[in-house]
Amino acid sequence: FNITIDEYDALSQRQGGVCAICRSKETMKNKYGxxxxxxxxxxxxxxxxxxxxxxxxxxxxxxxSDEEGVGRLLSAVEYMRRNNV
Structure with missing residues (x-):
C-alpha cells in the first residue's frame, strides 16, 4: 500500500511488530525470506x-470490506463458537 517506510516502521512499532489481529509475528515467506x-x-x-x-x-x-462482509465475518465467528471449534 502507498505509505513510506518511515510510516510503516512507526505503525509496526506501535503494534509491537506483530499482527493487529492475532498478535503474532509474520511467519509466511517469499523468495526473499x-x-x-x-x-x-x-x-x-x-x-x-x-x-x-x-x-x-x-x-x-x-x-x-463493507458492512455486509463484516456481518458474514461475525456470523462465521458465531458459527465456530456454536460448534466448539
Whole structure:
C-alpha cells in the first residue's frame, strides 16, 4: 500500500511488530525470506487500519470490506463458537 517506510516502521512499532489481529509475528515467506506484515486498509476509503500477518490478511480478504462482509465475518465467528471449534 502507498505509505513510506518511515510510516510503516512507526505503525509496526506501535503494534509491537506483530499482527493487529492475532498478535503474532509474520511467519509466511517469499523468495526473499520472511515477508513483512501486510498493510491493511479500507478498500472504500483507503484509510489504513493496521498491519496484519499473511494468514490474517488472507482470512480477512475473504470477507468484503463493507458492512455486509463484516456481518458474514461475525456470523462465521458465531458459527465456530456454536460448534466448539
Amino acid at each position: 520472511l515477508k513483512r506484515l501486510a498493510v491493511d486498509h479500507n478498500h472504500l476509503t483507503g484509510k489504513i487500519r493496521g498491519l496484519l500477518c499473511g494468514r490474517c490478511n488472507q482470512a480477512l480478504g475473504l470477507f468484503a
